[in-house]
Amino acid sequence: MAINHLAPEQTEQFADNIVGFARALRAAGMPVGPGAVIDAMNALPVIDIGNRADVFTTLEAIFVKRHEHALIFKQAFNLFFRASEEWKHMLDSVPLPDQAKKKPQAGARRVQEAMSQPRMTETPQHQEQDLRLSVSDKEILQKKDFAQMSAAEITEALRAIERMRLPQAELLTRRHRPDSRGLRLDLRRTLRASLRTGGDIIDIHRLGRIEKPAPIVALLDISGSMSEYTRLFLHFLHAIGDARKRVSVFLFGTRLTNVTRALRQRDPDEALASCSAAVEDWAGGTRISASLHNFNKLWARRVLSQGAIVLLISDGLEREADSKLAFEMDRLHRSCRRLIWLNPLLRFGGFEAKAQGIKMMLPHVDEFRPVHNLSSIQELITTLSRPLPPHHRSLIRSAA
Amino acid sequence: MTLSANSSSALPASVDAMLELLTSRGYLAERSLATVTYLSLRMGRPLFLEGEAGVGKTEIAKVLSAALGRKLIRLQCYEGLDVSSAVYEWNSAAQMIAIRMAEAAGDTDREQLSSDIFADRYMIKRPLLQALEPDVAGPPVLLIDELDRADEAFEAYLLEILSDFQVTIPEFGTVKAPHPPIVIITSNRTREIHDALKRRCLYHWVDYPAAERELAIVKSRVPGISAKLSQQVVRFVQALRNQDFYKSPGVAETIDWATALSELDARSLTPQVVGDTLGALLKYQDDITRMQGDTLQKVLKEATSET
Numbered sequence: 001m002a003i004n005h006l007a008p009e010q011t012e013q014f015a016d017n018i019v020g021f022a023r024a025l026r027a028a029g030m031p032v033g034p035g036a037v038i039d040a041m042n043a044l045p046v047i048d049i050g051n052r053a054d055v056f057t058t059l060e061a062i063f064v065k066r067h068e069h070a071l072i073f074k075q076a077f078n079l080f081f082r083a084s085e086e087w088k089h090m091l092d093s094v095p096l097p098d099q100a101k102k103k104p105q106a107g108a109r110r111v112q113e114a115m116s117q118p119r120m121t122e123t124p125q126h127q128e129q130d131l132r133l134s135v136s137d138k139e140i141l142q143k144k145d146f147a148q149m150s151a152a153e154i155t156e157a158l159r160a161i162e163r164m165r166l167p168q169a170e171l172l173t174r175r176h177r178p179d180s181r182g183l184r185l186d187l188r189r190t191l192r193a194s195l196r197t198g199g200d201i202i203d204i205h206r207l208g209r210i211e212k213p214a215p216i217v218a219l220l221d222i223s224g225s226m227s228e229y230t231r232l233f234l235h236f237l238h239a240i241g242d243a244r245k246r247v248s249v250f251l252f253g254t255r256l257t258n259v260t261r262a263l264r265q266r267d268p269d270e271a272l273a274s275c276s277a278a279v280e281d282w283a284g285g286t287r288i289s290a291s292l293h294n295f296n297k298l299w300a301r302r303v304l305s306q307g308a309i310v311l312l313i314s315d316g317l318e319r320e321a322d323s324k325l326a327f328e329m330d331r332l333h334r335s336c337r338r339l340i341w342l343n344p345l346l347r348f349g350g351f352e353a354k355a356q357g358i359k360m361m362l363p364h365v366d367e368f369r370p371v372h373n374l375s376s377i378q379e380l381i382t383t384l385s386r387p388l389p390p391h392h393r394s395l396i397r398s399a400a
Numbered sequence: 401m402t403l404s405a406n407s408s409s410a411l412p413a414s415v416d417a418m419l420e421l422l423t424s425r426g427y428l429a430e431r432s433l434a435t436v437t438y439l440s441l442r443m444g445r446p447l448f449l450e451g452e453a454g455v456g457k458t459e460i461a462k463v464l465s466a467a468l469g470r471k472l473i474r475l476q477c478y479e480g481l482d483v484s485s486a487v488y489e490w491n492s493a494a495q496m497i498a499i500r501m502a503e504a505a506g507d508t509d510r511e512q513l514s515s516d517i518f519a520d521r522y523m524i525k526r527p528l529l530q531a532l533e534p535d536v537a538g539p540p541v542l543l544i545d546e547l548d549r550a551d552e553a554f555e556a557y558l559l560e561i562l563s564d565f566q567v568t569i570p571e572f573g574t575v576k577a578p579h580p581p582i583v584i585i586t587s588n589r590t591r592e593i594h595d596a597l598k599r600r601c602l603y604h605w606v607d608y609p610a611a612e613r614e615l616a617i618v619k620s621r622v623p624g625i626s627a628k629l630s631q632q633v634v635r636f637v638q639a640l641r642n643q644d645f646y647k648s649p650g651v652a653e654t655i656d657w658a659t660a661l662s663e664l665d666a667r668s669l670t671p672q673v674v675g676d677t678l679g680a681l682l683k684y685q686d687d688i689t690r691m692q693g694d695t696l697q698k699v700l701k702e703a704t705s706e707t
Contacts, residue, residue: 031595033599035599036599039443039445042443043439043442043443046438046439046442046443047414047415047435047438047439048414048415051415053431053432053435054415054431054435056432057431057432057435057436057604058435058436058439060432060604061435061436061439061602061603061604062602062603064603064605065595065598065599065603066592066595066598067450067589067605070605173479173480173551174479174480175480175482175551175553176482187490187492188484188489188490188492191490191492191495191496191499191517192571194499195510195513195514195517196510198508198510198513296646297644297646301589301590302589302590302591302592303591305590305591306479306551306591331686
């Protein structure tokens with residue numbers, strides 16, 4: 001559908017309008033490529049542009065590719081197309097994308113840190129003194145609580161975390177690939193090979209099932225009481241997300257935020273920066289029950305459907321602990337393959353599940369593990385790479 | 401993006417005509433849905449419909465094929481869907497017989513044999529390949545249903561088909577559609593579909609209909625229902641959607657429920673009859689449990705007042 005049947009000046013104004021609008025959308029954070037702009041120019045001449053609602057729907061179908069962006073689009077549309085003259089004025093105030101979003105240089109922060117004083121002072125607390133003269137520095141680092149590390153030690157720990165890789169193969173899929181020891185006969189390849197000898201079947205080709213890693217969904221508590229651990233866990237999740245594609249990360253304090261996309265950026269510093277930009281309630285209070293409810297309602301069916309393992313990273317210190325919390329935990333437990341609760345509080349030897357929230361949550365997890373130092377994270381990785389238990393054994397269990 | 405002369409004649413010429421076409425087949429669409437459908441026909445672009453289950457995403461493909469007189473080819477996606485069940489497969493048994501026959505006849509020309517057995521007649525065509533074939537009635541409607549159920553590998557495979565409308569078969573060559581089919585893709589969002597695929601499509605979020613439209617839908621789909629009951633049904637369902645349920649009822653559930661009530665000869669909604677038929681609307685035990693008692697009374701009161 002070419003646009004050449006329109007009068008030239010009309011076409012030009014179209015083009016101006018659309019390009020300007022696309023720029024405004026981009027500035028508002030929507031991913032709008034040049035392909036979409038061309039599409040829009042092709043689409044508008046087909047419909048009656050006198051009908052505002054139709055123009056809206058048309059442009060929406062082309063520019064919006066995710067339901068979450070629909071709201072931004074609506075606002076932008078209403079602002080941009082309010083009067084024929086005003087948009088030109090607005091256009092001037094919209095900066096070009098390359099100026100508007102100049103990326104901070106990835107290394108800048110690390111360089112800055114290297115030049116400046118350590119961020120955390122050496123903590124004088126002596127809760128855990130497992131420093132012994134006989135162990136090497138590396139071993140000390142493995143056992144040291146994240147909350148008690150100096151800045152240099154944290155840097156060292158981050159490096160260790162970045163090196164961690166999860167083993168890959170875990171789930172058997174229903175897709176096949178050539179495999180000489182596979183169970184299924186690959187008739188197509190067998191026949192093709194047999195033609196080389198004029199139709200005599202000499203080699204039987206086989207197919208085996210493709211294995212792929214189970215998706216991991218992490219729910220990370222970012223409330224004030226967890227603040228010493230949050231950054232390191234995010235680094236950990238970034239590191240494992242780098243190696244395998246299907247890792248979804250949600251942060252929650254008083255509300256739930258999906259930071260999966262933000263965390264996809266290659267550079268860990270950039271990824272963490274865009275994560276914190278996405279979250280409004282950093283280091284605030286905790287509402288585990290409400291956050292889990294939101295997760296169960298909005299996201300569970302979308303991210304847990306392929307046999308996901310859920311990592312719930314939280315200290316479980318919830319004020320509004322009531323039956324709702326138990327209900328939501330149960331629902332979460334029943335909709336995933338395995339629910340692993342990682343709790344930094346477990347580092348204390350005499351830890352007892354006294355807090356109401358923890359008592360409510362404990363019956364609904366498959367595993368309860370500490371995560372406060374490098375060696376516990378290492379153990380977690382070992383756990384995650386073990387063969388998975390049969391799917392949904394919890395279905396047999398009666399609902400609590 | 402060009403349209404052939406023979407197919408465009410059947411296509412509606414404006415958004416209003418599209419709306420009329422859908423309505424004539426009993427699909428009461430929002431104007432926005434008619435607009436994107438019209439655009440996708442005119443631009444030759446696949447239409448990507450997302451929304452909750454039961455809002456009529458699949459239905460539009462069926463209606464479209466019926467209204468335009470085109471063949472409907474449906475590909476239901478599932479985990480593990482691969483090329484041999486979505487595009488094509490060789491009929492190996494028949495091929496083997498052909499080889500044996502050639503042997504028995506003393507035919508030893510390998511090249512000849514190879515081109516003989518990888519011919520069209522030994523190929524089993526699956527939905528995607530069928531959709532690329534020319535049809536006398538014009539390009540078919542290809543419905544790729546619940547794409548979110550297929551895995552990422554299949555999605556990547558679709559990219560080639562959806563942008564060039566062609567399939568490459570190693571033994572055979574490239575099959576290209578003379579006229580691109582009308583493609584409708586639906587997703588319930590059980591996982592995110594990759595942006596690369598969405599970029600090739602027109603995207604539209606299908607929402608629950610407004611009360612007025614839903615009432616019209618119920619009346620047209622459940623002909624025997626009384627005005628009073630249909631009104632109460634729609635109000636009840638609309639009120640349910642405002643509740644904090646795990647799965648809100650879709651239009652399909654509304655129609656089911658209205659049909660059930662009309663089968664039971666219900667005159668109006670009572671706690672008894674609602675309680676007995678709630679399973680037609682709510683599909684999770686947790687949701688049904690929550691509806692017992694006060695909530696039911698409240699919603700029921702809302703639905704039956706001032707009628």
